[in-house]
Amino acid sequence: MRNLLEFLARHNHWLLFVALEVVSAVLLFRYNTYQGSVWVSTANAVAGKVYEWNSAVESYFSLTSINEDLARRNFYLERQVSQLSMLYGELTGDTSAAKRMGLQLLSQYSVIPAKVVDNTLDRPYNLMTIDRGRLDGVKPDMGVACGSGVVGIVYLVADRYSVVMPVLNLKSRISCTIRRRGHVGYLAWYGGDPTVAYVEDIPRHARFRRGDWVETSGYSSIFPAGLTVGKILQVYNSRDGLSYRLKVQLSTDFGNLRDVLVVSDSTLAERASLLNAARDSLRISVK
Secondary structure (H helix, E strand, O other): OHHHHHHHHHOHHHHHHHHHHHHHHHHHHHOOHHHHHHHHHHHHHHHHHHHHHHHHHHHHHHHHHHHHHHHHHHHHHHHHHHHHHHHHHHHHOOOOHHHHHHHHHHOOEEEEEEEEEEEOOOOOEOOEEEOOOHHHOOOOOOEEEEOOEEEEEEEEEOOOOEEEEEOOEOOOOEEEEEOOOOOEEEEEOOOOOOOEEEEEEEEOOOOOOOOOEEEEOOOOOOOOOOOEEEEEEEEEEOOOOOEEEEEEEEOOOHHHOOEEEEEEEOOHHHHHHHHHHHHHHHHHHHO
């Protein structure tokens, strides 16, 4: 204690100088509009740079796990493609047809890589912002996916950013089917747990079991068929008792989502134009 007092007594002029400097700075930035705005702008710029560095460091250290996950998924997908090609070749005798049909199906789709810059999980109407927009070729109603499955649908588009309506939104509805079963329903989320959603309107005659996988049906122009949605956890009756309701463990981890792909379908405009023409024709015939 005596050493501390001696230190303070020996350096009291320096301590007084520092205290006066702090008081002067506070008075300057607090009671002068221009200096205060400069301080706020500088502080925000410094904080933004720090957050950017922090995000870059986190992204770097997460690359190992991301690459491992991608390697595993590529391995399983390659095995599935190989097995399906072999099975198709055994059934038809044409070993090249499966490859031709797969290439033809995928040729109408292109993907736009993007990063998630803002995301919410705890609201009824969650929204997500990605760093790609109109200048990058993104348009409303395009599908958004990631390495593990479906993410959502593009809702609003600006020049350099887009807002996505994810699966975790009360207004989200995505057509899906039970893998290898062929029964079609729609995916909906009702709030609460961000890892669970429900598939509605599965017909009563459907045959499936817990643990089966749910994937996109391909019946809409937003997603191609076969994108993973999740795994069936529980089976319930619908409210009217006419169909099944499936509780699904979502395959996408929305709490740890960074890299996504915007799925672009080159035939979307043609199909939309054809559908609108059919609707107009029906209106004219009714009149």
